[in-house]
Amino acid sequence: MHSSIRTASILFRREFASYFATPLALVFIVIFLVLIGALTFSIGGFYVRGQADLAPFFNYLPWLYLFLMPAIAMRLWAEERKSGTIELLMTLPIAPWQAVLGKYLAAWAVAALALLLTFPMWITVNYLGDPDNGAIVTGYIGSLLVAGGMLAIGACFSALTRNQVIAFILAFVVCGLFLLSGFSLVLDAFQSWAPQPVIDAVASLSFLTHFGSIAKGVIDIRDLLYFATVIAVWLIATAIVLDLKKAD
Amino acid sequence: MIEISHLSKRYGELTAVDDVSFDVRAGEVLGFLGPNGAGKSTTMKMITGFLAPTSGTVRVCGHDVQSAPLAAKSCMGYLPEGAPSYGEMSVRAFLEFIADVRGLTGDHRRSRLDDVIARLGLASVLEQVIETLSKGYRRRVGLAQALVHDPQVLILDEPTDGLDPNQKHEVRALISAMSKDKIIVISTHILEEVDAVCNRAIIIAAGRILADETPKALAKRAPSGRLEDVFRQITLGAKPVVREAVNA
Numbered sequence: 001m002h003s004s005i006r007t008a009s010i011l012f013r014r015e016f017a018s019y020f021a022t023p024l025a026l027v028f029i030v031i032f033l034v035l036i037g038a039l040t041f042s043i044g045g046f047y048v049r050g051q052a053d054l055a056p057f058f059n060y061l062p063w064l065y066l067f068l069m070p071a072i073a074m075r076l077w078a079e080e081r082k083s084g085t086i087e088l089l090m091t092l093p094i095a096p097w098q099a100v101l102g103k104y105l106a107a108w109a110v111a112a113l114a115l116l117l118t119f120p121m122w123i124t125v126n127y128l129g130d131p132d133n134g135a136i137v138t139g140y141i142g143s144l145l146v147a148g149g150m151l152a153i154g155a156c157f158s159a160l161t162r163n164q165v166i167a168f169i170l171a172f173v174v175c176g177l178f179l180l181s182g183f184s185l186v187l188d189a190f191q192s193w194a195p196q197p198v199i200d201a202v203a204s205l206s207f208l209t210h211f212g213s214i215a216k217g218v219i220d221i222r223d224l225l226y227f228a229t230v231i232a233v234w235l236i237a238t239a240i241v242l243d244l245k246k247a248d
Numbered sequence: 249m250i251e252i253s254h255l256s257k258r259y260g261e262l263t264a265v266d267d268v269s270f271d272v273r274a275g276e277v278l279g280f281l282g283p284n285g286a287g288k289s290t291t292m293k294m295i296t297g298f299l300a301p302t303s304g305t306v307r308v309c310g311h312d313v314q315s316a317p318l319a320a321k322s323c324m325g326y327l328p329e330g331a332p333s334y335g336e337m338s339v340r341a342f343l344e345f346i347a348d349v350r351g352l353t354g355d356h357r358r359s360r361l362d363d364v365i366a367r368l369g370l371a372s373v374l375e376q377v378i379e380t381l382s383k384g385y386r387r388r389v390g391l392a393q394a395l396v397h398d399p400q401v402l403i404l405d406e407p408t409d410g411l412d413p414n415q416k417h418e419v420r421a422l423i424s425a426m427s428k429d430k431i432i433v434i435s436t437h438i439l440e441e442v443d444a445v446c447n448r449a450i451i452i453a454a455g456r457i458l459a460d461e462t463p464k465a466l467a468k469r470a471p472s473g474r475l476e477d478v479f480r481q482i483t484l485g486a487k488p489v490v491r492e493a494v495n496a
Contacts, residue, residue, distance in 0.1 A: 021336035083335065085332045088328060092349050092350070
């Protein structure tokens with residue numbers, strides 16, 4: 001078991017370093033910080049609201065992630081396939097789950113680093129007032145979980161194709177569905193014909209529903225379980241896709 | 249030892265590899281010959297566990313590649329077609345990564361790395377990023393990667409492709425020097441290479457084995473005594489041909 005974890009962590013380190021070997025991670029982090037700053041301060045009315053909290057920040061974050069998470073995940077497998085290194089990787093003595101997990105966690109770590117760099121926001125709000133820091137911490141945890149869910153979806157679509165653009169679009173659409181399924185707009189479409197349990201089920205699939213309750217400061221085991229399940233299901237799907245490609 | 253039994257690979261209507269069986273023993277350097285698209289690379293991809301066969305089995309060092317992939321992959325070194333490697337890494341970082349995944353540690357790791365770096369003349373480019381290297385150097389990095397764990401079985405898909413005559417000579421000398429107690433399978437369409445390094449040659453066309461002899465015995469088949477004439481004589485009779493490896 002120890003050596004299995006070791007192998008996964010070797011793959012994690014290589015993948016994480018490769019994000020920074022090209023300007024990709026840097027560009028991503030800068031764009032992320034600029035956009036979330038702009039959304040929070042100008043559109044979100046951070047100052048105008050006159051409230052010492054990070055609600056506008058956390059409200060916009062999932063929507064920003066909708067664009068940015070598929071963008072960091074798209075290269076995970078598609079690039080290996082395109083450059084042929086997948087043949088190298090899959091003929092090393094590595095279990096598929098080690099590769100899937102190591103690469104996925106590297107993408108998640110990049111997202112986590114970007115999120116961590118928003119700390120000036122937290123300092124500002126503490127300087128200006130007396131916010132509920134507990135709720136801010138859970139907001140960060142919830143954001144990280146939303147990022148993790150989207151990256152798992154993105155990893156799976158990246159494994160499906162050698163074309164990163166296609167991987168991005170597919171991941172974007174599916175992540176969008178996972179976000180929107182909690183939105184009244186989407187639920188209304190079901191309202192006319194579907195029975196209530198179905199509507200509830202669709203709503204409970206949404207990132208927003210679960211993120212919303214975590215961001216309010218309540219960490220419920222069911223919400224954590226939800227994100228863990230989403231991530232696990234999509235990572236297992238990634239491994240299955242990779243295995244099916246072997247028979248191609 | 250490599251034991252291949254009734255190995256086939258079909259892509260829908262196309263049969264890339266058609267009921268191929270052969271064994272390779274220690275000390276043998278097997279040249280895998282055939283026109284482009286004959287099924288050479290596809291066979292190698294199945295031996296190394298990158299592709300799953302449609303039917304048939306491959307055992308390497310006594311391990312079934314499908315049911316015990318990690319054990320089989322541990323005793324193999326593989327140079328895939330085109331020698332793919334992670335272009336953004338330095339030669340040193342790349343070889344250390346492979347050594348780590350292969351589970352080498354401590355002094356053994358260091359001495360193995362020193363050995364392959366010396367053997368392939370990579371000392372002068374160690375800190376260079378792989379994608380800035382010439383084709384010849386990249387091929388040598390690919391070979392170094394395959395040799396780093398001193399494997400019992402070496403599978404080399406066109407190891408001298410893209411090298412200049414001097415480099416070809418060096419790689420052939422390297423293969424000959426290692427051949428005593430190893431199993432080496434090389435694919436090539438350069439016939440002089442078979443003469444130079446192989447003690448056994450298999451000619452494959454349209455996915456079938458058409459000849460399996462020593463290069464000398466094979467050459468005698470043609471009145472001219474030239475391997476090239478035998479190759480043309482044998483392979484032109486075979487029906488033309490399915491696509492080679494599919495990098496799905």
